[in-house]
Amino acid sequence: MTAVTGGERVPPEFLLGALEPPVKVRHIPLKVPVESFRQRHVGETMRCVMSVATGAVALLLLSGHRACPPSLEDTSAVSNTGGRPPVEQLRVKVLQSLPHDPRASTQGLEMADGRLYESTGGYGESAVTAGPAGKAPTARAQLPALMFGEGITVVGPTLWQLTWRDGIAVERDGRTLAERRRVPYTGEGWGLCHRRRDDRLVMSDGSDRLTFRDPVTFASTGTLTVTEYGHAVPGLNELECAGSHTVYANVYWTDRIVRIDTGTGMVTGSIDAAGLLTRAERRNAGVLNGIAAIPGTDEFLLTGKLWPKMFRVRFVPDSGTRSSGDGL
Structure with missing residues (x-):
C-alpha cells in the first residue's frame, strides 16, 4: 500500500499518521529503505493498528501520537534499559x-x-x-x-x-x-x-x-x-x-x-x-x-x-x- 505525493511514493506508515512526510517539489525519486525499514517496521505498525481498538488508535494517530511499534517510539520514554547505559x-x-x-x-x-x-x-x-x-x-x-x-x-x-x-x-x-x-x-x-x-x-x-x-x-x-x-x-x-x-x-x-x-x-x-x-x-x-x-x-x-x-x-x-x- 502506497500513496503518491508530489510524484513520489510514500511508505504506508505515513498513511497511518505515524510520521509527516516532508514536502518535495522536484522529480527526485523517493528512496524507500531496504527490508529492515520498509517491511519489518511497516508490518509491525500495521499489525499493531489491527490488533488495538480502532477508535483509540485513530484518536492517537490523529493527535500526532505514535502508539506502536516500540522501535518507532521515542526511546527516551523507555524506562527499562536492560542494564544498558542510557542514551x-x-x-x-x-x-x-x-x-x-x-x-x-x-x-x-x-x-x-x-x-x-x-x-x-x-x-x-x-x-x-x-x-x-x-x-x-x-x-x-x-x-x-x-x-x-x-x-x-x-x-x-x-x-x-x-x-x-x-x-x-x-x-x-x-x-x-x-x-x-x-x-x-x-x-x-x-x-x-x-x-x-x-x-x-x-x-x-x-x-x-x-x-x-x-x-x-x-x-x-x-x-x-x-x-x-x-x-x-x-x-x-x-x-x-x-x-x-x-x-x-x-x-x-x-x-x-x-x-x-x-x-x-x-x-x-x-x-x-x-x-x-x-x-x-x-x-x-x-x-x-x-x-x-x-x-x-x-x-x-x-x-x-x-x-x-x-x-x-x-x-x-x-x-x-x-x-x-x-x-x-
Whole structure:
C-alpha cells in the first residue's frame, strides 16, 4: 500500500499518521529503505493498528501520537534499559547559518583539507562538488544521467562516491574530482564515512546495518547491526565518522541524528535537530540529510535536501528549554 505525493511514493506508515512526510517539489525519486525499514517496521505498525481498538488508535494517530511499534517510539520514554547505559539526549545549538544551494538534493557532506565536499542526488542531476563552506564550489563532477549519487568520503588523496541502486562506487581524485575507476558492490548505497582509527570505510544502506569496507579495494570486511535499547534502528542514512569509534547517522524521514559506538553497535546519543528551518523555508525543502564534522573542533555542519541554508552547530545536552540562538 502506497500513496503518491508530489510524484513520489510514500511508505504506508505515513498513511497511518505515524510520521509527516516532508514536502518535495522536484522529480527526485523517493528512496524507500531496504527490508529492515520498509517491511519489518511497516508490518509491525500495521499489525499493531489491527490488533488495538480502532477508535483509540485513530484518536492517537490523529493527535500526532505514535502508539506502536516500540522501535518507532521515542526511546527516551523507555524506562527499562536492560542494564544498558542510557542514551544521552542532545539537541542542536546553532552557532551560524550559511547559504546552501536550494537546488541541491544533498546525499553526502564532508569537510576535509579546508574544503566542503557535497554529493547531490537525482537522475540526471547527481554531482559531487568541493569548495569553501557557504560559497560557490570551485570543483564539480557530474555523474552519468542514469546514476543516482549518494554518500561520499575523503580518504587521503581519494574521494569515494556511492550510488543508490547502481551497485557502483566511484573512486575520484580528491582535489580535481576526476573519476579514476568504478568498483561494484552489492545492495544499495546511502551513507559513507572513513573511520581513521583502523582505516576502514563505514557504509549504510538505509537499513539498521553498517558495512565496513577496505578504503583501497572497497571490499566488505564486516557488518554491524545498530541498536537502541535493544531495538534495531532502521533508516540509517548519511554518515559522519568522528572520534575513534563514533559514527553519526541521519535517520531517514526524521529530524533525528543518532550517535553510534561502532565497537558495539549501540546508540549512545540521540540528537534532536528539529526546527532549523522556518515554516516558509520548509515549504520547498526535503529531509535533513547532511552532517559534516569540522576538523579540530566539536562543531558540525548540518543541512538537508533542497535546503536554502546550512548550519554550523554544536550538540549540547537537551534540557527541554531553548535559549536565544539555540534554534531558528
